[in-house]
Amino acid sequence: MTKITAAITAVGKYVPEFILTNEMLESMVETNDEWITSRTGIKERRILKETGRGTSFLAIKAAEDLIHKTKLDPKEIELVIVATATPDMQAASTSAFVATKIGATEAFSFDLESACSSFLYGMSVVARYIESGKYKKVLLIGADMNSSMIDYTDRATCIIFGDGAGAVLFEPNTEGLGLQDEYLRSDGNGREFLKVAAGGSILPASEDTVKNRLHYARQDGRTVFKFAVSKMADVTEKILERNNLTKADVSWLAAHQANKRIVEATAKRIELDMSKVMMNIHKYGNTTSATLPLLLEDYENQLRKGDTIIFAAFGGGFTWGAIYFKWAYNQTN
Numbered sequence: 001m002t003k004i005t006a007a008i009t010a011v012g013k014y015v016p017e018f019i020l021t022n023e024m025l026e027s028m029v030e031t032n033d034e035w036i037t038s039r040t041g042i043k044e045r046r047i048l049k050e051t052g053r054g055t056s057f058l059a060i061k062a063a064e065d066l067i068h069k070t071k072l073d074p075k076e077i078e079l080v081i082v083a084t085a086t087p088d089m090q091a092a093s094t095s096a097f098v099a100t101k102i103g104a105t106e107a108f109s110f111d112l113e114s115a116c117s118s119f120l121y122g123m124s125v126v127a128r129y130i131e132s133g134k135y136k137k138v139l140l141i142g143a144d145m146n147s148s149m150i151d152y153t154d155r156a157t158c159i160i161f162g163d164g165a166g167a168v169l170f171e172p173n174t175e176g177l178g179l180q181d182e183y184l185r186s187d188g189n190g191r192e193f194l195k196v197a198a199g200g201s202i203l204p205a206s207e208d209t210v211k212n213r214l215h216y217a218r219q220d221g222r223t224v225f226k227f228a229v230s231k232m233a234d235v236t237e238k239i240l241e242r243n244n245l246t247k248a249d250v251s252w253l254a255a256h257q258a259n260k261r262i263v264e265a266t267a268k269r270i271e272l273d274m275s276k277v278m279m280n281i282h283k284y285g286n287t288t289s290a291t292l293p294l295l296l297e298d299y300e301n302q303l304r305k306g307d308t309i310i311f312a313a314f315g316g317g318f319t320w321g322a323i324y325f326k327w328a329y330n331q332t333n
């Protein structure tokens with residue numbers, strides 16, 4: 001029997017119109033463009049401003065972009081996964097709302113939350129559904145409205161995060177393209193270093209939590225940075241080694257966009273030329289679950305059928321990993 005692999009066959013994206021520049025941040029907190037650019041590589045990020053809109057708005061727009069580009073009948077979609085760290089609300093599934101709104105009325109759906117590794121882990125989950133032969137059209141959306149948990153008086157976090165979404169369609173492939181191998185890890189000792197302390201089950205919302213600003217994301221940047229640099233590079237090296245790949249075999253590195261220096265460190269570890277490293281952090285900042293699909297959309301017209309892409313991510317929890325992937329199409333329009 002021919003082996004079925006899980007290939008990406010289309011991508012779509014959405015970022016909000018409002019642009020928050022480094023210069024604007026200079027008037028909000030004690031910072032400056034030079035510091036932000038040299039320490040992170042970020043120049044601007046997109047923010048969803050309209051009240052009453054959440055992560056689902058971003059996810060729906062990205063999915064609609066994909067559907068519009070491919071002329072896909074949304075009724076053919078069998079599963080919708082929304083990878084996100086900022087769901088619309090607790091208890092109600094964001095993905096169910098998204099699936100219904102995009103017309104995927106024959107699909108089941110669920111949310112997948114693993115901080116900045118959500119999309120990477122989502123790729124692994126989708127691959128199992130496709131490889132089993134049971135499902136043929138699975139939509140994986142990485143979407144985060146980070147501005148909903150950012151304290152715009154905290155210069156350690158507000159300069160980093162932005163809002164956005166990317167949608168990716170997975171279909172079965174019999175040419176050996178798509179997901180080849182994965183190396184995924186997590187370590188719960190890391191959760192103190194990057195978190196939103198209140199609003200979950202451990203510390204539900206109360207007057208005190210609001211007063212103490214505990215509903216905002218806080219991170220010990222230096223510690224997270226140290227772990228991100230070493231862990232993301234480790235798994236990237238590992239996935240190459242165990243698949244007998246050298247840097248010459250790698251067409252692209254698609255690494256989570258948290259900090260340009262972390263991505264550069266990963267590329268350096270495998271001695272990959274920066275011309276093969278996808279980068280868009282300057283435009284969007286860290287969009288958590290959306291960074292990888294946004295990279296794919298931005299680079300789609302440069303990707304060629306058969307290209308080897310190494311995906312890598314690191315995020316809160318801690319969660320991290322790398323995926324060895326083969327691109328399945330040339331963009332025609």
Ligand code: UT7
Pocket residue numbers: 030031032035036039040116155156159160220221222223224225228257258259262286288314315316
């Ligand atoms: O996506 C999930 C994973 N997240 C990450 O991977 C993020 C990892 N961390 C980082 O990217 C970096 O740690 C940051 C960008 C958050 C910070 O950069 P850093 O080079 O690690 O700076 P730092 O925290 O060590 O701070 C250096 C100095 C400090 O001043 P002192 O103590 O040396 O006097 C900070 O107070 O820079 C100061 N600083 C700032 N200065 C201007 C911190 N934030 C700012 C700021 N503007 N926005």
